[in-house]
Amino acid sequence: MKASPLKVKIRKVDTDEYVPATIRHAPNNSLPSIQDGWRFNFNKEIRKIKNAIGYTLTVDETPHITEGALIFDLKFEQLAFMSYIEIAPHNKKKPKRFDDVAGCLIAFAFNESLRLCEGDYKALLVFDISEEKWVDQKKLESIYTKNYGAIPFPMGGWCIMDAAGYALRERYLGIKNNNK
């Protein structure tokens, strides 16, 4: 099920140039954790999720530094789901090193929905937004709506589908849809 490595480009903030990077499968124990300064324990949470696969985004020049991480799985073996996604602490606050990391990972997850899912579930990526504070919840919903074209789904879920997903593919993965 796991995807082969995907070459992408992310923006280096200080020089404003695009550098080559790769999204690839990461073994569980190499995923980031709270101890590394991340918000989530990717290496522990992934073990609780059936058939989940961890992916990391690294710059080709510095493959040992994780710029972003993603846990992807298929809910009820049909629905593409982003269980966890986060960008590295050094990409969150000023001065951040790289931009477009999140976009690349989300576009990658959408791409997987095309490859792995069948029928109605193709071109459909779902995730949950559940923040403790209402203010944070609303901010995150706004980011995903404005930046990634997400729409609300039942019971706290959100979805990126069809045109919005293809737009992410084109923008972040450089893949045009030749079958419009």
Add this chain to the structure above:
Amino acid sequence: MENKKKRKEKFQDIAIGQAEYKEWSAEKVAAVKAAVKEHAAKRSEEQKLSNEMVAIELKMIHYVNQESQNTRKPIKIADFLSQYLSVMKLSFKRFAEGLDTKDSNLKKYVDGERSFNGDLAMKFGSFFHTSPDLWLKVHAKNELLQLQENKKDSQRYKRYDYTTVIEIGSAVEANGARKTSVQVESRTGASKKGVGYAKHSAKSYKAEKSLVLRDSGSKVRGSSKVAQKDSYVPKAVGKKQAR
């Protein structure tokens, strides 16, 4: 005030996840399934077809990028073609007509009776809106898998090694500058002799390997030995004998 707000939004964390992972309830699963069905029903036929075709292309890319040892079973061009024709609800005959060719003729290429070629790759690529080299890569991968599967064949290829053919050496000129030369020798003799020759050449290559690697001017191992070596004398090049 507005600039401060914008700056804050720019650096907002996009992190998604639960502090402690919990499975969805049955109620949520049912609600999401219903929502998926509702949204899918709004898709145009063109959109549905586009999704299916992109999916097949991604499967082809994934197949080609997989390392050979991780490829359990070869997926032939015919298999991918069949998937495309199925989603398009297109018969093989109609597809062949679309490529200005007879279906009986095309079948030979698709089934592997004749070798898939660049011209067909261009046609397939254009027809299915994929890159033409994707089809050639699938063909090449399957060809290699077939050869590797046959152990006798794969053993046969191991005897082909450049170290059995060329001898790399170096000589020291009068002013102390290092000169490298590469001599190509043709292999003489039958296969048994060829094996013996390969061993000899591999040894001499290994002994002089450090010289080639260090030719940029850094310290050379065994430099005294190098200084004593003669200039390169071309060896007699023999004709290849018929096996």
